Amino acid sequence: MLLKFLLLTFFINFSYAKRQIPIGAIFHDDNSDSEIAFRYAIKRVNMYESGFELVPLIRHISASDSFKTERIVCEFLNESVVAIFGPGTSETSGIASSICNAVEIPHIIMHWEREKIGKSTTKSSPFTLNLFPDTDILSRAYAELLIDYTWKSYTIIYEDDDSLMRLKDILQIHDPQSSPVTVRQLGDGPDYRPLLKSIQTSGESHIILDVGLDKIITLLRQASEVKMMEEYQSYIIISLDTHTLDFEELKFMRANITAMRLIDPHSHDLMNAIHDWELGERQYQRVYRIAPEKVMTETGLYHDAVRLFAAAVRELDATEEIETEKIDCKDPAIWEHGKRIVEYMRLRTDNGITGRIIFNEEGKRTHFQLEITELSKDGFKKIGTWDPENQVSYTRSLDEAEAQVIEALQNKTFVVVSRIAAPFLDYRVAEEGELLEGNNRFQGYSLDLIDAISKVLHFNYRFELVPDGKYGSYNKDTKQWDGLVRHLLDRKADLAICDLTITYERRTAVDFTMPFMTLGISILFLKPVKQPPDLFSFLSPLSVDVWIYMFAAYLSVSVLLFVLARMAPDDWESSHPCNQEPEELENIWNMHNCIWLTMGSIMGQGCDILPKAISTRLVCGIWWFFALIMLASYTANLAAFLTMERMDATINSAEDLAKQSKIKYGAVKGGSTMKFFQESNFSTYQRMWAAMESARPSVFTNNNDEGRDRVLRGKRQYAYLMESTMLEYFTERYCELTQIGGLLDSKSYGIALPLNSPYRTAISGAVLKLQEDGKLSALKEKWWKGGKCQKQDSGGSDDAAELGIANVGGVFVVLGFGCLFALIVAILEFLWNVKKVAVEQKLTPWEALKAELLFAINIWIVTKPVHNRLSESESRKSTTRSPKSVSRYGSDAQSNKEKSEKSVNLNNGKEKSFTSRSLSHLNRIGKIFTCKNKSN
Numbered sequence: 031m032l033l034k035f036l037l038l039t040f041f042i043n044f045s046y047a048k049r050q051i052p053i054g055a056i057f058h059d060d061n062s063d064s065e066i067a068f069r070y071a072i073k074r075v076n077m078y079e080s081g082f083e084l085v086p087l088i089r090h091i092s093a094s095d096s097f098k099t100e101r102i103v104c105e106f107l108n109e110s111v112v113a114i115f116g117p118g119t120s121e122t123s124g125i126a127s128s129i130c131n132a133v134e135i136p137h138i139i140m141h142w143e144r145e146k147i148g149k150s151t152t153k154s155s156p157f158t159l160n161l162f163p164d165t166d167i168l169s170r171a172y173a174e175l176l177i178d179y180t181w182k183s184y185t186i187i188y189e190d191d192d193s194l195m196r197l198k199d200i201l202q203i204h205d206p207q208s209s210p211v212t213v214r215q216l217g218d219g220p221d222y223r224p225l226l227k228s229i230q231t232s233g234e235s236h237i238i239l240d241v242g243l244d245k246i247i248t249l250l251r252q253a254s255e256v257k258m259m260e261e262y263q264s265y266i267i268i269s270l271d272t273h274t275l276d277f278e279e280l281k282f283m284r285a286n287i288t289a290m291r292l293i294d295p296h297s298h299d300l301m302n303a304i305h306d307w308e309l310g311e312r313q314y315q316r317v318y319r320i321a322p323e324k325v326m327t328e329t330g331l332y333h334d335a336v337r338l339f340a341a342a343v344r345e346l347d348a349t350e351e352i353e354t355e356k357i358d359c360k361d362p363a364i365w366e367h368g369k370r371i372v373e374y375m376r377l378r379t380d381n382g383i384t385g386r387i388i389f390n391e392e393g394k395r396t397h398f399q400l401e402i403t404e405l406s407k408d409g410f411k412k413i414g415t416w417d418p419e420n421q422v423s424y425t426r427s428l429d430e431a432e433a434q435v436i437e438a439l440q441n442k443t444f445v446v447v448s449r450i451a452a453p454f455l456d457y458r459v460a461e462e463g464e465l466l467e468g469n470n471r472f473q474g475y476s477l478d479l480i481d482a483i484s485k486v487l488h489f490n491y492r493f494e495l496v497p498d499g500k501y502g503s504y505n506k507d508t509k510q511w512d513g514l515v516r517h518l519l520d521r522k523a524d525l526a527i528c529d530l531t532i533t534y535e536r537r538t539a540v541d542f543t544m545p546f547m548t549l550g551i552s553i554l555f556l557k558p559v560k561q562p563p564d565l566f567s568f569l570s571p572l573s574v575d576v577w578i579y580m581f582a583a584y585l586s587v588s589v590l591l592f593v594l595a596r597m598a599p600d601d602w603e604s605s606h607p608c609n610q611e612p613e614e615l616e617n618i619w620n621m622h623n624c625i626w627l628t629m630g631s632i633m634g635q636g637c638d639i640l641p642k643a644i645s646t647r648l649v650c651g652i653w654w655f656f657a658l659i660m661l662a663s664y665t666a667n668l669a670a671f672l673t674m675e676r677m678d679a680t681i682n683s684a685e686d687l688a689k690q691s692k693i694k695y696g697a698v699k700g701g702s703t704m705k706f707f708q709e710s711n712f713s714t715y716q717r718m719w720a721a722m723e724s725a726r727p728s729v730f731t732n733n734n735d736e737g738r739d740r741v742l743r744g745k746r747q748y749a750y751l752m753e754s755t756m757l758e759y760f761t762e763r764y765c766e767l768t769q770i771g772g773l774l775d776s777k778s779y780g781i782a783l784p785l786n787s788p789y790r791t792a793i794s795g796a797v798l799k800l801q802e803d804g805k806l807s808a809l810k811e812k813w814w815k816g817g818k819c820q821k822q823d824s825g826g827s828d829d830a831a832e833l834g835i836a837n838v839g840g841v842f843v844v845l846g847f848g849c850l851f852a853l854i855v856a857i858l859e860f861l862w863n864v865k866k867v868a869v870e871q872k873l874t875p876w877e878a879l880k881a882e883l884l885f886a887i888n889i890w891i892v893t894k895p896v897h898n899r900l901s902e903s904e905s906r907k908s909t910t911r912s913p914k915s916v917s918r919y920g921s922d923a924q925s926n927k928e929k930s931e932k933s934v935n936l937n938n939g940k941e942k943s944f945t946s947r948s949l950s951h952l953n954r955i956g957k958i959f960t961c962k963n964k965s966n
C-alpha cells in the first residue's frame with residue numbers, strides 16, 4: 031500500500047514536466063462523489079500519461095444558477111480549457127452547452143437531459159456529448175420491463191413534466207382496449223398519504239414511481255403506513271440511483287420493488303476506482319468510504335467521461351500536438367482541435383464503470399446495459415438485465431424464483447375467503463362440549479382442499495366468509511366488483527375458494543390456479559310423475575310410421591298375391607280334386623282369400639288354403655318371414671312397455687324449455703350461469719335469457735339452495751339452470767329432483783388469487799399434484815356421495831322406447847325384395863304357360879299371350895276351361911264352327927258361373943248352392959270323402 035502511495039506521489043511530481051491541458055468541471059455540491067470521481071480519474075490518467083497532463087479546474091454553482099454558469103464557462107475559456115464537464119442540471123448545462131458549441135470546445139454532460147422539442151441536437155450542439163443513457167432508449171427499457179411484467183393496469187406517480195417525457199414509451203404501450211392507467215402528480219409534500227390512500231381505494235396494486243430521489247423513501251414509508259406496501263403491491267421506480275438509497279426500514283415490506291441501474295456494483299473497474307478515491311482522499315487526511323452499491327450513476331459517469339476524454343486526447347495527440355488556446359467570450363474564436371476530439375470520443379467503444387459506452391451520431395449514448403434489480407432483505411438483488419438488443423433477460427432461474435416463493439410460503443398465514451354453500455363449505459355442528467372457533471367452525475370440500483394444499487406447501491391458513499355472500503360479478507355502471515373478487519381486490523384475502531367458476535372477465539381482475547373441478551351448466555327439475563296406464567299402450571311398441579308401413583305392406587302383399595295367383599298356371603286347378611280331367615280350372619285366390627292369407631300369417635295364425643305356384647309361394651314365404659320378425663319384435667317390446675311406468679316428461683332439454691313459456695326458469699344472480707345466457711350468441715340461449723330477464727317475479731336466486739327450494743316447491747312450473755357439480759349433489763339428496771338433458775357448456779372451478787400473486791405457480795403445482803395422487807377425486811367422493819337417492823330411481827322413463835323404422839326397416843326391405851323376386855318368377859311362369867297354350871291351341875304366341883293376359887286381368891272369372899279337353903271338343907265341333915268361335919276363353923262370366931255350378935252338380939247332385947271355391951276348400955280337408963261320393 032505504502033509503495034503504491036509513493037509511486038503515485040512520484041508520478042504526480044514527475045508530471046509537472048509534461049504538457050499541461052486544462053479541463054474545466056462545474057459541480058453543484060462541494061466535494062461530491064462525482065467531483066471525487068472526476069479528480070481521481072484525472073489523477074489516474076496523468077499517472078500513466080507521458081505526453082500531457084490533464085489539469086482539472088473545478089468550480090461550484092447552485093443547481094439553477096445559469097447566470098453564474100455562463101460566467102464560469104467564460105472564465106474557463108479564458109484559462110484555455112480544452113473541455114468542460116457538467117454542470118449537472120438541464121437548466122445550467124444548457125448555457126454551458128451553447129457557449130462550448132459556439133467556440134467548438136467539447137462539452138461533456140452526465141445527467142438526464144430534457145429533449146429540446148423541435149430542435150435537432152446534431153445541428154444545435156454537435157460538441158455536447160451526454161454519457162447518460164439516451165431518453166428514448168431508457169424510456170423503451172422501462173416500457174419493455176412493464177410489458178415483461180404483464181401489468182395490465184397501473185398508476186403512475188410523477189413529480190414534474192420531465193417524468194412524462196421519460197415515461198412516454200410506457201404511456202404509448204397502453205392502448206384504449208387495455209385496463210385503465212392512472213397518472214397522478216405527486217403534489218406538494220411532505221404528506222403524500224392522501225394521494226396514496228386514494229390509490230389504495232382504487233384497488234390499484236401496480237405503481238410506477240418517477241419522483242426525485244430524495245422523495246422515494248419518504249413516499250414508500252408513507253405508502254407502508256397506508257398499507258400500500260403489502261404482498262401484492264408492486265412498484266417500479268424510475269431512477270437509475272434507487273439502489274443507492276437506504277432501504278433498511280423498508281426491506282421487510284412485502285411489496286415487490288423493482289428498479290434498474292446502470293452501474294454494476296461488482297465490476298472490477300468500480301472496485302479499482304473506489305480504491306483510488308479512498309486512497310487519494312487519505313492523502314489529504316480525509317476519510318472517504320463508499321460501498322460499491324452506493325455509487326451513484328453520475329459519479330460513475332464522471333469517471334468514465336474523464337477516461338473517455340483522455341483516450342480521445344491521447345489518440346489525437348499522437349497525430350497532431352494539441353495546443354491550448356485562450357478564448358475570450360466577448361470575442362469568441364473557434365478552438366481548432368475541439369471538433370476532432372469530439373469525433374474521436376464518439377467513435378470509441380470503451381468499457382467503463384457504467385458498462386459499454388457507444389454514442390450515435392447525435393452524441394447520445396444509445397448502447398448500454400441496465401441491471402434489473404429487486405429489493406430483498408439483503409438489499410437490491412440483480413434478477414436480470416436489459417439492453418437494446420436482447421431486451422429483458424433474467425439471470426435468476428425459474429427454480430430460484432420458485433424456491434424463493436416456497437421459502438416465503440413457509441411462515442405465511444393465508445387468509446382464505448369463501449362462502450357458505452354445501453358441500454363446498456358449511457358450518458360444522460359442534461360435538462358435545464366442543465367449542466368451535468377458527469377454521470374449526472367450518473367443514474367441506476373447500477376446507478379440505480386448502481388443507482391438503484397447505485400440507486404440500488407448508489403454510490397456515492385462516493378461513494373467512496365473504497360479507498355479501500356473492501361469487502363476484504362486475505357492475506358495468508359502478509365499475510366495481512362484488513363478492514369474493516372484490517375481497518381479493520381489496521387485498522383482504524390471499525385466496526378465494528368455493529364453486530367459483532373461472533371466467534374471462536374475472537381473470538382480468540384476479541388470477542386463478544389450475545382448475546380443481548370441471549363441470550357444465552345443466553337443468554334441475556322435478557322428476558317426471560307417474561301416469562295412469564294408457565288404454566292403447568299395446569300400440570306403443572311400434573312407432574306410428576312402422577304401423578303405417580306395416581299396413582301398407584300388408585295391403586301391397588295381398589294385392590301382389592292376388593295378381594300373381596291369377597298369372598300363375600299352378601294356382602288354376604280342378605274345382606274337384608277327384609275330377610282329374612276337369613273341363614275348366616278354377617282359381618281360389620280372389621282378393622278376399624289373399625287378404626285372409628296375409629292376415630292369418632301376420633297374426634301368427636296361418637290359413638287353411640295355401641298357394642301352389644312357385645311365385646305365390648315365394649310371396650307367401652317372404653311375408654311369413656316378415657311376419658315372424660315383426661311379431662317377435664313387437665312381442666319383445668310390448669313386454670317392456672307394459673311393465674314400465676309411464677312418466678309425464680314435460681321437458682327433456684334446454685330447447686324444450688326455450689320453446690315453452692309455462693315453466694319458468696332461472697339461475698343464480700350474478701353467477702357465471704346467468705352470464706353464460708346473458709352473453710350467449712346462440713339463438714336458443716338468447717331466447718332463454720330474454721325470457722329470464724323479463725320474467726316477473728324475478729326468476730333469479732341468491733344462491734343455489736334457494737334455486738333448489740324453488741324447484742321443489744314449484745309444482746313443475748320452475749326449472750333451475752345450475753352447474754352440474756351442485757346439481758349432482760342435490761339430486762343425490764333430494765330424490766324428487768333430477769337433471770334434465772346434458773351439459774350446455776364446459777368450464778371449471780379454480781382458486782382465485784390477487785393479480786400477479788407470487789404464490790399462483792406454487793399453488794397450481796400443489797393442485798396438480800393432488801389431482802395426480804387421486805386426492806381430488808377422493809375429496810369429491812367424500813363430500814358428494816352418501817345421498818339417500820338411488821340412481822335407478824331417477825331413470826325409468828327412458829328404459830323402453832318404441833321401435834322405429836330404423837329398428838325394423840331391414841325386414842321391410844327383405845319383404846320388398848322377396849315380392850319382387852316372386853313377381854319375376856310369376857312372369858316367367860306365365861310366359862311359359864302362354865307358350866304351352868300357343869302350341870296346344872295352335873295360336874301365335876302373341877295371340878296366346880293376349881288371350882291369357884285378358885283372362886288374367888278379368889278378375890271376375892274364377893274358372894278356366896282346360897285347354898286339352900277343349901281342344902278335343904273343338905276338334906269334334908270344328909266342322910260346324912269356325913276356329914275363332916271355339917276359343918277356350920269365349921265364355922262370358924255368366925256362362926262361367928253356370929259351368930261352375932254344373933261342375934258342382936257333378937260332385938253329388940245335391941249341394942247346388944256350393945260354390946267352386948268352397949268345394950275346393952272341402953276338397954283339401956276331405957279328399958277321400960269327396961272321391962267316395964263320386965264313386966257312389
Ligand code: GLU
Nearest residue numbers: 501529530531701702703
Ligand atoms: N359457480 C358460479 C360462479 O362462479 C355460480 C353458480 C352459477 O352461476 O350457477 O359464478
